[in-house]
Amino acid sequence: APDSGGGGGGGETGGAAEGEVPETPSEPVTLNIMDVAGNIKLTEGMVNAFVEENPDVISSVTWEAGGAPDLVGAVKPQVDSGNLQIDLVLTGTDGLSAGIDQDLWIPLVDEYGDRVSNQENYIEPAAAMQELAEGYGVLVTYYPSGPLLQYNPDAVEDVPSTPEELLQWASEHPGEFGYARPANSGPGRTFLQGLPYMLGDTDPLDPVDGWDNTWEYLRELNQYIDNYPTGTGQVITNIADGTWNLIPTTTGWDIEPRAEGRQPATIEAAAFDEFTWVTDAHYAVVPQGQSEDKLSAILLLLQDMLTPEQNAKAYDSGYFYPGPAVEGATLDLAPEESQQVIEEFGRDWYDDLIESNEKAVPLPAAELVEAFDIWDREIGAGKYEG
Amino acid sequence: MSARARGGDRSTASLSHRLAERGVDKSLLLLLPAILFAVLLFIYPFAYGVGLTLQPTESTVERYGGGALANYVAFFSDSFFRDSVWITMRLALPAALFNVLAAIPVAFKLRPRFRGKRFLQTLLVLPITLGTVLTAQGLLIFAGRQGWLNQFLTSTGIVDEPVAFVMNYTGVFLSLVISGFPFSFLLISSYLSGIDPSLEAAATTLGAGWFERFRRIVLPLLAPGLATTFILTFVLAFSVFPSARLVGDAGGETRVMALMAYRSFGEQIDYPMASTIAVLMGVVEIVVIALVLLWRSTLYKGSTGGKG
Amino acid sequence: MATTEAPESTSNATEPVPSRGVRRIVATPSTWLVWFLAAAFFVFLIGILISVIVDSFARGWFSTWLPPEWTTEWYSAAWRRFDLTHVLGVTLGVALTVVVISILIGLPAAYLLARRDFPGKRLVSLLFLLPIIIPPVTYGIPLATVMYNLGLGRTLTAVVLVNLVPSVPFVILTMTPFIEQINPSIENAARMCGASLRNVFLRILAPLLVPGILAAGILVLVRTVGMFELTFLVSGPRTDTLVVAIYRAMTQAGGAEARQLISAMAFIYTATMLTLLIIALRYINPTQLVARVRDTRDD
Amino acid sequence: MAIAAGAFETLELNGVGRSFGGQVALADLDLTVRAGEFIALLGPSGCGKSTALNCLAGLLPLTHGTITIDGERIDTLPSERRGFGMVFQNYALFPHLTVERNVAFGLQMRKVPKAEMKRRVAEAIALVKLEEHAKKLPGQLSGGQQQRVAIARAIVLEPRLVLMDEPLSNLDAKLRLEMRMEIRRIHQSLGLTTIHVTHDQEEALSMADRLVVLRAGRVQQVGTPEELHNNPVNWHVADFMGYRNITDVTVTSVAGDRIVVESPDLTITATAVEGVHEGETARLAIRPEDLRVLAPGEDPEGGNAVEAEVSVVEYHGREFSVGTVTRSGATWHVRSEHAPLAGDAVTLTVDPARALVFRRDLSDVDGEERQLEEARR
Amino acid sequence: MAIAAGAFETLELNGVGRSFGGQVALADLDLTVRAGEFIALLGPSGCGKSTALNCLAGLLPLTHGTITIDGERIDTLPSERRGFGMVFQNYALFPHLTVERNVAFGLQMRKVPKAEMKRRVAEAIALVKLEEHAKKLPGQLSGGQQQRVAIARAIVLEPRLVLMDEPLSNLDAKLRLEMRMEIRRIHQSLGLTTIHVTHDQEEALSMADRLVVLRAGRVQQVGTPEELHNNPVNWHVADFMGYRNITDVTVTSVAGDRIVVESPDLTITATAVEGVHEGETARLAIRPEDLRVLAPGEDPEGGNAVEAEVSVVEYHGREFSVGTVTRSGATWHVRSEHAPLAGDAVTLTVDPARALVFRRDLSDVDGEERQLEEARR
Numbered sequence A: 001a002p003d004s005g006g007g008g009g010g011g012e013t014g015g016a017a018e019g020e021v022p023e024t025p026s027e028p029v030t031l032n033i034m035d036v037a038g039n040i041k042l043t044e045g046m047v048n049a050f051v052e053e054n055p056d057v058i059s060s061v062t063w064e065a066g067g068a069p070d071l072v073g074a075v076k077p078q079v080d081s082g083n084l085q086i087d088l089v090l091t092g093t094d095g096l097s098a099g100i101d102q103d104l105w106i107p108l109v110d111e112y113g114d115r116v117s118n119q120e121n122y123i124e125p126a127a128a129m130q131e132l133a134e135g136y137g138v139l140v141t142y143y144p145s146g147p148l149l150q151y152n153p154d155a156v157e158d159v160p161s162t163p164e165e166l167l168q169w170a171s172e173h174p175g176e177f178g179y180a181r182p183a184n185s186g187p188g189r190t191f192l193q194g195l196p197y198m199l200g201d202t203d204p205l206d207p208v209d210g211w212d213n214t215w216e217y218l219r220e221l222n223q224y225i226d227n228y229p230t231g232t233g234q235v236i237t238n239i240a241d242g243t244w245n246l247i248p249t250t251t252g253w254d255i256e257p258r259a260e261g262r263q264p265a266t267i268e269a270a271a272f273d274e275f276t277w278v279t280d281a282h283y284a285v286v287p288q289g290q291s292e293d294k295l296s297a298i299l300l301l302l303q304d305m306l307t308p309e310q311n312a313k314a315y316d317s318g319y320f321y322p323g324p325a326v327e328g329a330t331l332d333l334a335p336e337e338s339q340q341v342i343e344e345f346g347r348d349w350y351d352d353l354i355e356s357n358e359k360a361v362p363l364p365a366a367e368l369v370e371a372f373d374i375w376d377r378e379i380g381a382g383k384y385e386g
Numbered sequence B: 001m002s003a004r005a006r007g008g009d010r011s012t013a014s015l016s017h018r019l020a021e022r023g024v025d026k027s028l029l030l031l032l033p034a035i036l037f038a039v040l041l042f043i044y045p046f047a048y049g050v051g052l053t054l055q056p057t058e059s060t061v062e063r064y065g066g067g068a069l070a071n072y073v074a075f076f077s078d079s080f081f082r083d084s085v086w087i088t089m090r091l092a093l094p095a096a097l098f099n100v101l102a103a104i105p106v107a108f109k110l111r112p113r114f115r116g117k118r119f120l121q122t123l124l125v126l127p128i129t130l131g132t133v134l135t136a137q138g139l140l141i142f143a144g145r146q147g148w149l150n151q152f153l154t155s156t157g158i159v160d161e162p163v164a165f166v167m168n169y170t171g172v173f174l175s176l177v178i179s180g181f182p183f184s185f186l187l188i189s190s191y192l193s194g195i196d197p198s199l200e201a202a203a204t205t206l207g208a209g210w211f212e213r214f215r216r217i218v219l220p221l222l223a224p225g226l227a228t229t230f231i232l233t234f235v236l237a238f239s240v241f242p243s244a245r246l247v248g249d250a251g252g253e254t255r256v257m258a259l260m261a262y263r264s265f266g267e268q269i270d271y272p273m274a275s276t277i278a279v280l281m282g283v284v285e286i287v288v289i290a291l292v293l294l295w296r297s298t299l300y301k302g303s304t305g306g307k308g
Numbered sequence C: 001m002a003t004t005e006a007p008e009s010t011s012n013a014t015e016p017v018p019s020r021g022v023r024r025i026v027a028t029p030s031t032w033l034v035w036f037l038a039a040a041f042f043v044f045l046i047g048i049l050i051s052v053i054v055d056s057f058a059r060g061w062f063s064t065w066l067p068p069e070w071t072t073e074w075y076s077a078a079w080r081r082f083d084l085t086h087v088l089g090v091t092l093g094v095a096l097t098v099v100v101i102s103i104l105i106g107l108p109a110a111y112l113l114a115r116r117d118f119p120g121k122r123l124v125s126l127l128f129l130l131p132i133i134i135p136p137v138t139y140g141i142p143l144a145t146v147m148y149n150l151g152l153g154r155t156l157t158a159v160v161l162v163n164l165v166p167s168v169p170f171v172i173l174t175m176t177p178f179i180e181q182i183n184p185s186i187e188n189a190a191r192m193c194g195a196s197l198r199n200v201f202l203r204i205l206a207p208l209l210v211p212g213i214l215a216a217g218i219l220v221l222v223r224t225v226g227m228f229e230l231t232f233l234v235s236g237p238r239t240d241t242l243v244v245a246i247y248r249a250m251t252q253a254g255g256a257e258a259r260q261l262i263s264a265m266a267f268i269y270t271a272t273m274l275t276l277l278i279i280a281l282r283y284i285n286p287t288q289l290v291a292r293v294r295d296t297r298d299d
Numbered sequence D, E: 001m002a003i004a005a006g007a008f009e010t011l012e013l014n015g016v017g018r019s020f021g022g023q024v025a026l027a028d029l030d031l032t033v034r035a036g037e038f039i040a041l042l043g044p045s046g047c048g049k050s051t052a053l054n055c056l057a058g059l060l061p062l063t064h065g066t067i068t069i070d071g072e073r074i075d076t077l078p079s080e081r082r083g084f085g086m087v088f089q090n091y092a093l094f095p096h097l098t099v100e101r102n103v104a105f106g107l108q109m110r111k112v113p114k115a116e117m118k119r120r121v122a123e124a125i126a127l128v129k130l131e132e133h134a135k136k137l138p139g140q141l142s143g144g145q146q147q148r149v150a151i152a153r154a155i156v157l158e159p160r161l162v163l164m165d166e167p168l169s170n171l172d173a174k175l176r177l178e179m180r181m182e183i184r185r186i187h188q189s190l191g192l193t194t195i196h197v198t199h200d201q202e203e204a205l206s207m208a209d210r211l212v213v214l215r216a217g218r219v220q221q222v223g224t225p226e227e228l229h230n231n232p233v234n235w236h237v238a239d240f241m242g243y244r245n246i247t248d249v250t251v252t253s254v255a256g257d258r259i260v261v262e263s264p265d266l267t268i269t270a271t272a273v274e275g276v277h278e279g280e281t282a283r284l285a286i287r288p289e290d291l292r293v294l295a296p297g298e299d300p301e302g303g304n305a306v307e308a309e310v311s312v313v314e315y316h317g318r319e320f321s322v323g324t325v326t327r328s329g330a331t332w333h334v335r336s337e338h339a340p341l342a343g344d345a346v347t348l349t350v351d352p353a354r355a356l357v358f359r360r361d362l363s364d365v366d367g368e369e370r371q372l373e374e375a376r377r
């Protein structure tokens, strides 16, 4: 039912709405939140806490999950028909920019940035990631991601510490190393984007003309890889059951599967001697045509989520390690269970590594899609000679 | 008797008779809901989807040229797209063929009444309850490198190295057989039951052994049904999507058209291209179906009872 | 042609003859192939089913024959995470509604196609065949847009409507042979008894078509419960069916849910379907699920 | 049981015709049926009998003509409102309803009150002697019993007209005989107007007040059983009425009805039914029971004598059916009280009054239909 | 055409039996068939005729007994190696093969050389007069033509034995008559040994050299047509052989064969076929054609007189079939040369030699089968 308030078509909201968004909603609103980035684990606690504290602002929330590719399919018809069923979207960079291309989002920061003033507290790499949002999204969680390596210590004695050694190892153990198709996998795309830095490519941000070494390297590596799963889940299974012995990973993908029991706890992680973190983050965006009341509530919510106390909940079970995007959101502020999991399954050397190594933002969406396209054609399809 | 003029004289029969004669009467209204439904919810969106294929994105036009037809130009000039037709065929044709061919002897053997027949039939229907997800999941677990099947094969020494049943062509093929075989078995059983058993008895009394009976009597009479079964399993296999992704090699051997459409739709955010691939899927399917139907039209298709 | 084989005994007229064995020998090679095929099929079928069930109750099962530890926690996790009570309710509600409506719309149309000739019949048949052979991807997205434009996005109504698109033609396709099978003179007899078309339908055809309706119904049910593509495009968190929920769980960004959780959900799906199927099989012959079958005479 | 006799005086079919896409299945049928009559529609397979019946019932739209009852047109009424009863060839019982409920169906459709319905159903079931089987389903009954249910279902409505489409053709010989009597008895005891379709001439002769012989969609002759049996109007009707011996002959002399015909084998004095003239090729038709084997020394009747040799002898209970062959190879079927041996030479004779001569061409049947006719033989 | 006469002297069935899961379909059939014989298996529906034929053909395994040809067992041979030909009730023509190729099928199976095959097919087709239709598919033929193809297909193999399962039951009256002659003619001209299944007593009588009457799986009587027609061994055979008037009577005196029986309506002198004694309830059977309407003033035959009232009159061509009812409501079917009117009082008479009396109980049929029998009536 068209209960989403007075907001009509997308065009109406833009500038005209600016002055009209009240400080607080005229009555408590309910929010439907869509998560297309696996963000719910990180932020659900923050949102629930806010709703509990401010029942006069938000009476209740519902969540739904999906994949980034589903995002536009779900939101565009709603925006086009002026009939919003999704009030707030939590997304990674891919969904974010797909929506920007399709003109789905309200320019939240450009127009209401002052009402989410806690953005000033972003830690430095998070602030860099916020730039990618082009004024449309508010970054809520951040992690440095990878590329790291995970291996089965029973099978891998001399753990590779450079891409060359990795290639060497793979050639000596064909079929025992692998990674997922980058378009479908966080560690996959992190590995892909991290290589240009390690291999000294001319322009790590230009996959078409600047990644000669990377593409060459992946082509060679390809000879020793059986297949590329279409999801990280299968990669985890492969190393868990011994099908594979060495995979690329990220901080989160190293900690959480072991914590959940999807991998034996004995699986080890390692870092390349020299590498640049390719960071990652989650954003909150609001579809065009949102009502003033809901918008007002959302702004209040986001502001609250960026306080250190709340943001520290993003430690979670190491899923997005470390997770928080603001200064001062230290582990001791995180919930008790969260601290225990990190204690048990975290790696003590992660924090130093994060501190010491360079950090780079990932490719902008258009370039990333292009990189995927090249990978699909040159590497993925290479397995099959039409 | 009457001296009435005959032939062209139609004035004596009433109008309603004449309309009814052509099959037009008010009972045709029974069709209306279904037609309305199909037109509004299928034809309209389908036409819209086809229209979309003629509105290529700028980058497609830039890269491939061809104006409004850029999507089609792209599909046919870029081997990355074009190959998917062959990849899909390479999977769907053998799978459909296998399902049909393997079902024939089984249906044949299970034809007479025997104890436990219904139980066996029920077991064969079981896979329709599995769903693609469970089938894929099960194949990965059961037939994966460390699955029971490989553990059994290696521990009994039948093979040295685990066999790669999944994450490749074989995996998708297996999943197509598991979901498609029961379907063709049941369909072929039903066609088989329509062949009058006295025909085979007759052939027997004329001196035909089991093979000759099968080859000369049953098979020719079954052929049109086989064609229909083939078409139906082919359609199922052709639009294979979840299993191609979950138990196949989605980038390589099993990069089927449905995956390509999904890739354009969800990952490349290129709806016109996605629609184009989808429409071409339909076209390719229809071409294959038309060929099979053409072949089928050359077969004997009348009654399969003993009386001609 | 003279008899060649010398029988072992020529005169024991009353002793039962072991003639059963005699004709079996001839069929041996084909029997062999059939049993091999069937056995291979069942090994896979049962293997798949059991391994998923085991996985869904397993903890820490990596490369051993059986899991080191058993748990039901994946089920409770799935239930909690996805509110499966609600999802199952939606799934069954949607499926049953689709079954009823598609039979109500499809049956009269099937009747007409089975019984009558009229101008444009071929065109109409084609119209009903297309939604079954055209991949849903082709019309799914515009169809979803239509739904949203009608203000029906993410409502149960929309989920039901899109599922009707392939279901109505499917009912028509499966019901037509069942109707053709009923002797038209039975209808004529009813009309001669003074029954109107409506009464012919309600009192004669409907009861006679019960097996067909059940078969079509169960197939539509199975297809609807399994229909991912179309449902997914118009459903939302409160209107997701089980497959959509599973798919979302599997393809969710940030990595899928744990394999065991998916196994648990997949098994819930199968158990649901199986229950429906077993209920249905009490009333109909399994082979009728796909097509009408005359039971074979074996004389 | 008070089933009212026909609620009409006369039912008239005027030029009723029906084509299937150009092919004429029934042409120009004129017939007046009086209340209480038992009429048989007789003809070989495919001659249009069912078509005629279905047109009358309203199950097939007409392409020509009108049907009126006491002057009012009824062909525009849908079949459920014509008030006729019909018994189908395959019975067409409702397989899911008990005998009782099959019979009650029509009354329910007419919303007859419960009590009356019960009474009438019981009466109809009693009439066909199925009281013990009232609660059974049709599938549990034998063919003859099903047949009787079909009749009860049709007559319980007290229809103005009962239509029967080969109701006996699926029964075995013994049962067929019994059911014939049964139908005739019910007809007589209720005074129902009945139109009965059959391809069995014996059945038609034994049951009907009047017969309508159809051929290739056209009426050949209408008359009482005796008229048809003794005076068929053309060789086709004769053929169908049991004149098994039919052969082409040349007319050599004509003297009123009494004519002489010839063929290589025989010269016979016969009776002309249709006007023929000298020199014309005509068709001679004789029933097997009218053709006798001449006892040695006996004089042939009217001088008619045919020399032949016995080829097949069939035993028919009290008498024998003998197939004989003349020198030129023509077959003559004869009845005989004693059994001759195959190979015996015999002389056959026939009363000139019982040897009928017809025109050879059936002028009213056009080419295509003749072909059809030929194909069927 | 040189089809060799049967390549055996005698075919013997010894105690052949077949049960379907406990239900006996055929029991203890003993029969010796001599080369060249035409034997009819006769009995009502479900009596086991097809079962017997299928056992003989090898399409059904036996559960009891043996079948031998000239002393050699053949029941262990698969049916394709018995060298029999079979004509199926529904013809079972291969619908996808032309007439020619249907007929050639068996020869192909035997790998007969091309030229010989062609010749033999042409001969067989000529024998059944289907030369013009050789290239047609079965679906394009009429029932009678299909029938003839089925026969040609069976005999082209020069089988030692031809089996026919009710081959005429689907044909119309006229065609049936013609096909009977045809089959008989082919049988005679080729000297084939034939076993023919039918439920039509007239057909059996007219075609066969010997008849085997079956009932509920058991042989009732074996004999020539005359034997069966005139001397049925029990009331069941009588019933089946056309003794339509069957009624229960009490035996009042016995003097050798000649006995006197009574019922409320009549006292009749009759002939005992089975031994009965005074006071016993027995069954009286009379053919309609043996029961005459007494002309006024005429003396009843053997003092046998039954008073009755005419209820139904059927015209049967030359004669009438009259249904009469006695005071107590029993129906007697009578033949008459002239047509009495319904309601007329008549006196019926019968030659004591033609009024047969049988035992009432058929001791050889057990309870279940009797029930079956009852249900069928």
Ligand SMILES: Nc1ncnc2c1ncn2[C@@H]1O[C@H](COP(=O)(O)OP(=O)(O)OP(=O)(O)O)[C@@H](O)[C@H]1O
Pocket: D020, D023, D024, D025, D043, D044, D045, D046, D047, D048, D049, D050, D051, D052, D199
């Ligand atoms: N639906 C139809 N379409 C085309 N032709 C038809 C149809 N129904 C009947 N005919 C043709 O009309 C003619 C008359 O058919 P009809 O059924 O009236 O014959 P019939 O006398 O009842 O024969 P039978 O004794 O075999 O039942 C036949 O030549 C038949 O082929």
Ligand SMILES: Nc1ncnc2c1ncn2[C@@H]1O[C@H](COP(=O)(O)OP(=O)(O)OP(=O)(O)O)[C@@H](O)[C@H]1O
Pocket: C298, C299, E020, E023, E024, E025, E043, E044, E045, E046, E047, E048, E049, E050, E051, E052, E199
């Ligand atoms: N395959 C079977 N399974 C069980 N019972 C059977 C089977 N075939 C025949 N019967 C039973 O055996 C008995 C004899 O059947 P059969 O077919 O020999 O009869 P029939 O004399 O040929 O009858 P009809 O004249 O109706 O063809 C019947 O009671 C029948 O029900």
Ligand SMILES: NCCCCNCCCN
Pocket: A037, A038, A092, A093, A094, A186, A250, A252, A253, A256, A280, A319, A320, C253, C254, C255
């Ligand atoms: N469990 C590991 C989480 C890693 C998250 N990656 C998110 C990528 C989003 N585009």
Ligand SMILES: [Mg+2]
Pocket: D049, D050, D051
């Ligand atoms: Mg008819």
Ligand SMILES: [Mg+2]
Pocket: E049, E050, E051, E165
């Ligand atoms: Mg039989």
